């Protein structure tokens with residue numbers, strides 16, 4: 001089963017002619033990561049006349065943005081009540097303001113650049129009777145923050161639900177359409193975009209030295225728009241939770257509700273429609289069943305469960321696509337956007353959008369470009385510009401993690417069972433001890449491969465993902481293909497060939 005998203009099921013974006021990547025080159029700014037955060041930031045900087053290079057390890061949109069469900073909304077599940085539960089009203093208002101600016105910028109951008117957007121009402125609904133209270137809380141939170149929400153007893157769904165909060169006139173699009181428009185605009189203005197260049201480290205001196213798989217390059221500023229940051233590892237592991245979830249697209253006989261829906265309660269169900277690329281009607285996109293990366297015994301069972309739910313509630317639904325992606329939840333509910341401590345104002349990050357990155361990525365791009373270009377945004381001041389954490393705690397955490405990872409490695413090697421004699425069956429993988437070293441063995445496409453089971457980030461032991469046929473790290477969400485090639489996460493190198 002291919003896990004390619006509906007949005008990535010098209011020819012790759014072709015880039016305009018540009019000079020080849022040149023080791024030793026110096027730019028004003030280097031942006032790392034060609035998702036929505038990186039492309040928007042890079043465009044805003046190049047528009048201000050800066051010389052910008054955008055470095056992408058894989059291809060444009062390959063990681064989260066090309067695999068999102070792309071609802072552009074200020075009503076975001078139960079996010080506003082969650083933020084208000086742990087932050088001040090001023091901070092929650094600043095979050096809404098930033099997201100409003102992000103949403104409006106993107107809507108305008110799409111209109112100006114001919115990117116199709118469907119205006120839709122957003123709903124947060126209760127899938128169970130117990131969920132009604134959470135919907136009520138979200139309604140109150142949204143109203144208190146000035147959003148024109150309404151409470152609906154009937155969410156307009158073709159199955160039982162228990163009340164909903166609705167925000168009219170939000171938006172939805174195909175995220176690859178958006179990335180394509182941003183790419184064209186960025187490169188037409190002289191921005192340089194290099195795919196297949198992985199950043200492995202940044203030395204935040206003046207100028208900053210960016211170490212890549214194709215050689216070192218230099219810049220005044222480096223913006224890490226990589227999802228979870230690849231540097232400063234110790235700072236984030238304790239503050240971000242990588243959450244993987246699933247999405248499926250269907251051709252459905254009969255009417256589909258046209259709103260953008262998400263449950264307030266568990267199990268999470270997310271619904272939207274999208275124009276059918278192969279026909280005249282609309283497809284239904286269903287998402288949900290998230291869990292921490294690398295910590296579910298059978299991701300495939302989560303896909304099967306979503307499929308069963310959909311075919312029960314939308315009889316005759318025929319699946320066209322199934323895919324999966326991860327995003328990072330910040331433990332204080334507010335994304336981390338700003339400059340890294342001890343990087344002397346030269347290295348920036350943006351992460352922790354908690355699956356609401358369409359607005360948050362653009363808000364982050366606006367914030368970071370204002371930071372670099374010298375703009376003034378009161379909402380950004382309220383949210384803070386620096387990623388802080390008491391120094392001693394950070395260092396203590398890094399030290400503990402390293403010790404912990406080392407200790408785990410030894411412990412795991414001792415505790416792991418020895419490998420079974422027979423190779424794993426097709427589509428299966430197993431971790432075991434081989435001569436005292438943790439190794440990962442899997443069979444995919446008839447080929448049995450053995451690689452080290454030790455994550456190249458900080459030594460976690462990977463687990464098998466039976467839906468995507470990948471090795472996933474339960475510590476901070478790095479993922480590798482069956483042959484050990486790095487796919488995503490904070491790691492910057494592949495799994496070692498063997499333990």
Ligand SMILES: Cc1cc2nc3c(=O)[nH]c(=O)nc-3n(C[C@H](O)[C@H](O)[C@H](O)COP(=O)(O)OP(=O)(O)OC[C@H]3O[C@@H](n4cnc5c(N)ncnc54)[C@H](O)[C@@H]3O)c2cc1C
Pocket residue numbers: 032033034035036037038055056057058059060061062063064065066067068069070071072073197198199200225226227230243244245246247287324325326327350353354355356357358359360361489492
């Ligand atoms: C299943 C799912 C559904 C979602 N649905 C919605 C939704 O409906 N609405 C909404 O608002 N948000 C949604 N989100 C969240 C949203 O999709 C993300 O927050 C957003 O796409 C993140 O964009 P990004 O640019 O920060 O990251 P990404 O798109 O992941 O881009 C990061 C890029 O950096 C590159 N990279 C990483 N490391 C390196 C390196 N070392 N060197 C060079 N390049 C590197 C990667 O290859 C990648 O291309 C959803 C998320 C998920 C997982």
Ligand code: FES
Pocket residue numbers: 455456457458459460473474475476477478489490491
């Ligand atoms: S140890 Fe950090 S992602 Fe694996």
